[in-house]
Amino acid sequence: MSLTDSKLRNIKSPYNGPREVADRDGLTARITKNAMITFNYRFRWHGKQQRIKIGRYPDMKLSLARIKTGELRQALQDGLDPRCYAVQQSGGRLLGDICNDFMDIYAIKELSSKSVILYKSFINKYIMPNYNIDVERYRYTEWVKFLDTVRTNTSAANAGSILKRLKTVIRWSKSRGEIKDSFCLDIPIKAIGTTQSQRDRVLEWSEVAGLWRQIESSRATPKTKACVQLLILTGARNAEIREAKRAEFKLDDAVWVLPKERSKTGKAIRRPLSDHSIHILELLDFIYGVERQYLIEGAQRDKCLTTHSINRYVQRLNEVLKYEHFVPHDFRRTISTRLSEKRVMPHVTEKMLGHELGGIMAIYNKHDWIDEQKAAYQLYWNELKTHVFQ
Known part of the structure; x- marks a missing residue:
């Protein structure tokens, strides 16, 4: 049925009727729970449904909305995109x-x-x-x-x-x-609204150990387990591990080179690999073959593991362990904090996280402290192993 001024005037808050009421020629009225009414023109452009906001009632009367709709409808019949026509008429930028x-x-x-x-x-x-x-x-x-x-x-x-x-x-x-x-x-x-709150979650050694034991005993696939364990051991970003190519890892040199194309800083990142990280990689090679494209494949061989898969698995770990809630990104804060407690210098942990150094050092010092990183990664695994087997 067509809209009428009487119907529109009688719409009151709270409104529980249909969210959109059609008039004619593509004109509709969208109505919120608070009874805010907005006129829209609906049309198809290149086979896709589109919508243009015309005005808000009662600032715009129904009669004027119909006139505007007629103009937009005529533009469509003339082969013009009504959205572009609307810009030309208003003289403004949409x-x-x-x-x-x-x-x-x-x-x-x-x-x-x-x-x-x-x-x-x-x-x-x-x-x-x-x-x-x-x-x-x-x-x-x-x-x-x-x-x-x-x-x-x-x-x-x-x-x-x-x-x-x-x-x-x-x-x-x-x-x-x-x-x-x-x-x-x-x-x-x-x-x-509010700004996004900055997380400050750092896992205790006992929590990291408990998490590690739960991963080992879970019935998840080897690649899912390996992905989370490598996130814990390397402090890398979620996507850096998930989207990693197998060719980025040089096991003979015990190093992972993240190419600049995948780096958040736009520069290549060298990360040494601890003994146990290499063990995990060798296990993946044994199960899935060395010639695969991605280090950790998803459901298809030419696709990487999805972030949804990892987040869903980590959520299940949360539900079982009942620790204070943690997410994969918290592993980065954890490795940096726990190694700092072991007197690993900040410039080393910053390089482990793939961060740029600040100030003058960012401009003049291009060293990545690869030997110090290697010692720190091995220290982290040795300390974690000690807590796991306590």
Whole structure:
């Protein structure tokens, strides 16, 4: 049934009816639980369903929404993308277009593959449904409502993260002279959410030993066990181990060379291997063969183990052990802290973690203290072994 002004006026909070009500010619009204009503034009472009936000009721009357819909519908019939037509009519820059340009011109060429994946997910989930936001004309309170919805549907920390990404994209457009300003840039995170809390979890020796024993006794596949154990023993990042190629590991030299293409710093990282790390690698070779592409293969031979698989396994370990909750990234903090307690120097543990040194040392000192790293890795395994067999 078509919409009427009477029906729209009678929608009150809390609203429990259908979330979207169709009018005609592609015009719909989206209604939140708080009875916020937004007019949208739905259409198909190159076989994919698209949506343009037209305006918000009662600021925009139903009659005007129908007029706008007619204009967009005519543009579609003339072979024009209604989203581009909307930009031409408003004279402003749409959030969706800015994000697409950000990806094509900057992100894909300059950012890491992981950052690109994060931005793509951000755009698909939060930008595409709000493609038609004019970043210069969108009011402060409208941005806040948009981010409040993110907070309600997810979390305060996620709303803060989304605001940061929005600001990054909008500042990029502003720096290019495409827009003059946006109210979004004025919103403090505390107004709509919180910042992501920084983890400080460090496992005690008894916890690392208990975790190791649980891994050994679990019924997980050898490759899943090996992945987590190597994360514990090397302090490497999750993806550095999961996505590692077998060819990166030189067992005769007891060293793993992470190529610069996979390094977060954009520079190759040499990591020595303790005796037990080599034992784990040799066991993988025995089971899965030396000629494999990835050190730890996933369900398919040409694919690496997924982060979901590791996180799911670590969660199961959490449930069994009932320690204070830990995640794979906490193993990095643990190896650095426990070795520091054993008087291993900070510049050595920083190199073990694959970090760049700060200050003048970052510019002039390119040494990686490979011998000191080797001694530290062996010390860590020897200490862990002592606690495991207590």
